[in-house]
Amino acid sequence: MKVIFGTDAIKYPLTGIGRYAYELANRLSVSTDISELFFLNGRKLTQQLPSARETGSSTEGLKQYIKKSRLASETYRLTAPWLKTHVLRKHKDTIYHGPNFYLPPKVDRCVVTFHDLSVFTLPECHPPERVRYMRKELLQTVKRAQIFITDSDFTRKELINYFCLPEDRVFTAKLACSGEFRPYGENQISAVLNKYQLCFKRYSLFTGSIEPRKNIGTLLDAYERLPLPIRQHIPLVISGFKGWSSELLHRRFAKGEREGWLYYLGFTPAADLPALYAGAVSFLFPSLYEGFGLPVLEAMATGTPVVCSNSSSLPEVAGESALMCDAMDVDTLTNLIRKSLEDTSWQTLASECGQVHASQFSWERCAIETIAAYKQVE
Template sequence: HDLVWLHAPETMRARTFIGERLLMKPALRAADVVVADSTATASALTSAFPWLKSRVRTVFPGTATLPAPGDGSSLGPLGITKPYALFVGTLEPRKNLANLIKAYGLLPAGTRAGCDLVIVGGKGWKQRGLVDLVRSSGLETNIRFTGFVDDSVLATLYANCLFLAMPSLYEGFGLPIVEAHSFGKPVLTSNTSSMPEVAGDNAVLVDPNDPAAIAAAFGRLSMDAEFRSQIAAGARNNAGRFTWENHARDMLRIFEQAIWQRRKTDA
């Protein structure tokens, strides 16, 4: 799915980093075929391990179909009563939430008044300071942490947001981008790893290490409805590239090729 242990090891839990560092190379050497879920991950693999050569394939994952969304008024119990930008993901360092919050704090007060930031996801690791950052920045009334939500609430959150804000430091794929696009929503995401590939033409790309750049994109997407519509124009078509039917068909072909090659080698 990714090479976080090579490209963003500081964002990982120690045991996960040690496990991947110790076990991935032997697994790659033993495999008949190595399947990556994005061209970016495949390229990173062959760059890091040139001896893999022709064994690497790319097969995009699909996304689960979320339930029909509810009306925006149903989000009131979560404290969501104004237009908002949405983040979806586990709260962990790779998701770059500290820079997203800093960027939000750089926005003019008038922009923040017209667009809250809603952060959806379960607690991960190394992120205990996020609430303190929000509090120290005076953003408690504008930034909301919902915690984990079920699929019906998630669908409603996607359907009623202005855009998805996902300026991750690194992603092997980035499923929330596709989920947001499936609801016809534009995306703010990073210009690194797989995110440009997955988002296609339906995102504003930023340097994830530059809060000012994130803020500029956030401000335009939150204030300019015509720009949002322009960016979102092909979002649903882009999401249509990523289906489990396509994934299954491509994986079946890879299994058949691997079996044929093994039999040919063993003959």
């Protein structure tokens, strides 16, 4: 089996999709089922494993301009896929896997990963230009793909139902977290916690892009309902890259910091995330919609109890170990957060059960399930 794997998503800042592509690329590279593995970035084809950069490049400004300009975005949408086609048509005996929604035209043997359908089912949670671009391109991808892969059973069912796809063309390959996400003692992570001026098990944590889909406004509403002494004793720490439509949230972050119950760290290096998770007393993730919800799994793997919403794929990822409620139910979310901060018996049980549950997910299994999908390509 010969495979070309797209690596455009492996870039700064490394989002959940980028991490998925990076981890899967590494596991595919050691699979005995694949005789030849190439990586395609833009129109550059190589056999060298991609690296996950921690800093932006000099082209980031240009990329942001292209995203915001309707003309530039449309020009890119129409021309970039054909550049890939030009490369891929020289490798007709190879399977091409686009791990980030998109497939170029005129490629006979191709697989695509759909991580979620939110640009169709929840468009208000994305910038209009993103919705416009992705809807056009994803409708083309649906027509081009032989085989589809999703991160969760929830997304698999949603994809099948929304596009009326045959069930035997859509496969689930569940995500995982790397071995760095595991429990740590206070001494083991003190250097990272000191870097951010945090105390071991004396803060709660949210990680994710600062954007509407993550429902951070509701999280702040719920946290603000806790008595101020509790909030100041166990502040809310928010780690995430500044996303779109986040100006109001950043003003609320600043207010919480002045009042002594919130710390906004901005985008934190991937190397620091395991320590941030492991040092938290609880992880809070009331997202409106997730195709998988990798941060929930990462928190559980470090032994940190989780409070999350019961929306979309999150019950599937969290299992029975997390406290869950409706994403917009502020009162219940406040009560669950308080339980996660104060109920030591529940903390112990949730930590133990969460680690067991997280151990059922692995990137090796994700690669095996991905290769099983490859084998269905004609």
